[in-house]
Amino acid sequence: MDLEDAGSLAQVRFLIRDRDGKYPARINEILGDAGIATILTGVRVPV
Structure with missing residues (x-):
């Protein structure tokens, strides 16, 4: 499924x-053309 x-x-x-x-x-x-906004994580954020 997608x-x-x-x-x-x-x-x-x-x-x-x-x-x-x-x-x-x-x-x-x-992604922008598909209406999806990209949000970047902060610099060196631990997982």
Whole structure:
């Protein structure tokens, strides 16, 4: 099951992610086009 299968049951508005370099800037553009805001965690926040 993914978000498309869930339909109106799942509405993603935010993605909270770290500042790792494996996430290119293009990811923010793609998520923004889908209406999802990217929120970065603070610098050196422990898990």
